[in-house]
Amino acid sequence: MSPILAISGLSKQFGGVTALAGVDLTIEEGEILGVVGPNGSGKTTLFNVVTGVHRPSGGTVLFRGHDITGLKPHAISRAGIGYTFQQAMAFAGLGVLENVRIAGEHVGTGGTANPWPTPQALLDFVGLSAVTNEKAGVLPFGSLRLLGLALALATRPSLLLLDEPAAGLNDRETTALVGLVRQLPGHGISVCVIDHDMKLMQMLCRRLAVLDFGSKIADGPTETVLADPKVLEVYLGGDL
Amino acid sequence: MKDGLHQDRAGSTFKALRSLLPVLVILALIALVPLFSPSNRFLSLAISAGINVIALYGLSVLFGQTGILSMGHAALVGVGAYAAAILARDFGVGFWAALPAAALASAAFAMIVGIPSLRVGGHHFVIMTFAFGQLLAIVLTNGGDYTGAATGLDLAGPVTLFGADMSDLTRYYLMVVAFVTAAAVASWAIINSSYGRTLRAIRENEKLAASLGINVGRHKIGAFVVSGVFAGISGVLLAYFLGHISPSQFSSFPSIYLALMVMIGGARLIEGPLAGGILVAFLPEVLNLDPVQSRIVYGVCLIAVIMLLPDGLIGGIVRALRAVLSGKPKQETEQRNAAEARR
Numbered sequence: 001m002s003p004i005l006a007i008s009g010l011s012k013q014f015g016g017v018t019a020l021a022g023v024d025l026t027i028e029e030g031e032i033l034g035v036v037g038p039n040g041s042g043k044t045t046l047f048n049v050v051t052g053v054h055r056p057s058g059g060t061v062l063f064r065g066h067d068i069t070g071l072k073p074h075a076i077s078r079a080g081i082g083y084t085f086q087q088a089m090a091f092a093g094l095g096v097l098e099n100v101r102i103a104g105e106h107v108g109t110g111g112t113a114n115p116w117p118t119p120q121a122l123l124d125f126v127g128l129s130a131v132t133n134e135k136a137g138v139l140p141f142g143s144l145r146l147l148g149l150a151l152a153l154a155t156r157p158s159l160l161l162l163d164e165p166a167a168g169l170n171d172r173e174t175t176a177l178v179g180l181v182r183q184l185p186g187h188g189i190s191v192c193v194i195d196h197d198m199k200l201m202q203m204l205c206r207r208l209a210v211l212d213f214g215s216k217i218a219d220g221p222t223e224t225v226l227a228d229p230k231v232l233e234v235y236l237g238g239d240l
Numbered sequence: 241m242k243d244g245l246h247q248d249r250a251g252s253t254f255k256a257l258r259s260l261l262p263v264l265v266i267l268a269l270i271a272l273v274p275l276f277s278p279s280n281r282f283l284s285l286a287i288s289a290g291i292n293v294i295a296l297y298g299l300s301v302l303f304g305q306t307g308i309l310s311m312g313h314a315a316l317v318g319v320g321a322y323a324a325a326i327l328a329r330d331f332g333v334g335f336w337a338a339l340p341a342a343a344l345a346s347a348a349f350a351m352i353v354g355i356p357s358l359r360v361g362g363h364h365f366v367i368m369t370f371a372f373g374q375l376l377a378i379v380l381t382n383g384g385d386y387t388g389a390a391t392g393l394d395l396a397g398p399v400t401l402f403g404a405d406m407s408d409l410t411r412y413y414l415m416v417v418a419f420v421t422a423a424a425v426a427s428w429a430i431i432n433s434s435y436g437r438t439l440r441a442i443r444e445n446e447k448l449a450a451s452l453g454i455n456v457g458r459h460k461i462g463a464f465v466v467s468g469v470f471a472g473i474s475g476v477l478l479a480y481f482l483g484h485i486s487p488s489q490f491s492s493f494p495s496i497y498l499a500l501m502v503m504i505g506g507a508r509l510i511e512g513p514l515a516g517g518i519l520v521a522f523l524p525e526v527l528n529l530d531p532v533q534s535r536i537v538y539g540v541c542l543i544a545v546i547m548l549l550p551d552g553l554i555g556g557i558v559r560a561l562r563a564v565l566s567g568k569p570k571q572e573t574e575q576r577n578a579a580e581a582r583r
């Protein structure tokens with residue numbers, strides 16, 4: 001099967017800092033790919049460059065065979081790539097329902113068939129139906145993360161990029177999140193997820209890519225990658 | 241599921257309509273004022289206030305919904321006013337035909353100002369709009385005979401509606417009330433549309449909005465252009481009311497006053513522009529203040545509003561009322577939420 005996303009030679013410099021040093025990475029249709037790496041290794045930057053938040057310094061990004069390198073964030077979203085931020089975000093001053101409604105009103109040509117026909121159905125799916133009428137700003141942190149996920153899903157992506165979706169969640173919430181993310185490929189949504197929690201990654205991903213200092217140092221089946229001496233070295237003394 | 245959706249839609253439409261009702265009632269009462277044979281001075285003051293309120297409804301879309309503050313808004317009103325005066329002088333264009341033309345001119349000017357200004361983004365936008373406002377005043381002052389230079393332009397055309405002469409003060413008053421009503425309804429329709437939601441999303445979080453497919457830059461310029469349409473119409477009404485316009489009417493002070501009015505009234509609520517426009521127009525009259533004193537009072541009001549009432553005077557009153565009327569149950573839910581969060 002052809003990859004849904006094909007990244008080649010992607011690089012990003014911030015002044016003198018090389019955040020990405022020529023990364024090649026593919027995401028296959030229907031998979032949940034994990035991206036790990038130490039703090040500052042360039043994981044978020046990888047997402048930011050793919051989603052148009054930052055312009056790449058070099059390299060190309062092909063989404064379903066189309067070159068989307070350097071497109072603006074709204075255009076990337078409309079092409080069918082959804083993403084959630086490392087800092088959980090929602091429109092704090094607006095109602096939960098209005099949040100989701102907004103997110104569903106700018107679906108582009110890249111949108112998939114819609115598994116959740118109404119904002120309410122989507123809120124049911126992520127388990128937020130009880131807070132439909134609340135203001136997003138008053139939600140507890142875990143619910144805010146789920147709302148962020150609902151917003152990204154409302155754009156009907158065929159590829160979803162999740163940047164540390166479980167950070168700050170308790171065990172119960174993390175389990176719920178795993179359950180949700182696992183269902184996504186069944187709805188036609190491929191997933192790429194960044195997280196530091198290796199247990200979570202083992203539960204979610206069959207394949208793992210590892211970044212270190214902006215370069216990809218490993219890419220393969222999760223167990224193989226986690227046993228790779230190079231990877232172990234990077235994480236020495238870490239939480240592996 | 242389907243039924244639930246319909247109920248939800250119907251419910252929100254009903255809620256939206258209910259939010260418009262107070263404004264319509266107030267405006268209906270305002271339209272009855274001539275029955276009490278008010279003085280000409282009162283009518284003139286009310287007409288000026290109403291003309292401002294029309295521009296304020298545009299400003300509320302820009303500031304209240306989109307979160308962008310224009311400090312050069314009087315310039316957009318000025319473009320409308322000058323467009324009306326020049327069209328009348330050079331092409332014999334009357335009041336009604338001037339309305340769409342002036343709205344277009346102000347919208348175009350907003351776009352010209354907006355594209356470079358919004359690109360620099362953030363607080364710089366405020367400074368850019370201020371600078372463009374000053375620039376327009378300078379251009380008008382140095383425009384020779386075409387703009388009438390510092391003396392400005394006269395506009396003596398009659399305003400007729402279905403053959404009736406509207407220049408009479410009471411009739412002009414009623415016409416302005418009608419225009420204010422239209423502006424309020426237009427602003428209400430924007431607020432309650434998908435477009436309004438898009439603007440609020442931008443106000444709340446531009447980065448998130450962009451990630452959800454919203455073209456933030458284009459919509460910010462669009463909101464500025466929309467506010468220009470309101471300003472242009474306000475300008476035509478002003479030019480025909482005064483019969484004479486000059487650059488100083490559209491420079492920095494009037495711009496600051498407009499920003500102040502919308503902030504004092506509350507930019508996010510449909511009652512806000514109306515309240516702000518009326519309050520700022522009539523406060524010096526009621527308190528019997530001279531211009532210097534009234535500027536001081538406005539300054540103090542503005543600081544107080546910014547510090548104490550982020551959603552304006554009306555917002556504050558509404559919040560206080562809600563707290564009084566339903567304080568208990570609200571507090572309970574908040575406590576329940578907190579308990580939920582702790583678990």
Ligand SMILES: Nc1ncnc2c1ncn2[C@@H]1O[C@H](COP(=O)(O)OP(=O)(O)OP(=O)(O)O)[C@@H](O)[C@H]1O
Binds near residue numbers: 014037046
């Ligand atoms: N906007 C920016 N401006 C300057 N430098 C940046 C910017 N964003 C990231 N960097 C730098 O790029 C490098 C990679 O950062 P990035 O946020 O991609 O790391 P990360 O792998 O996501 O880390 P973490 O696990 O802590 O989230 C870091 O050195 C960081 O300081």
Ligand SMILES: [Mg+2]
Binds near residue numbers: 045
């Ligand atoms: Mg990161």
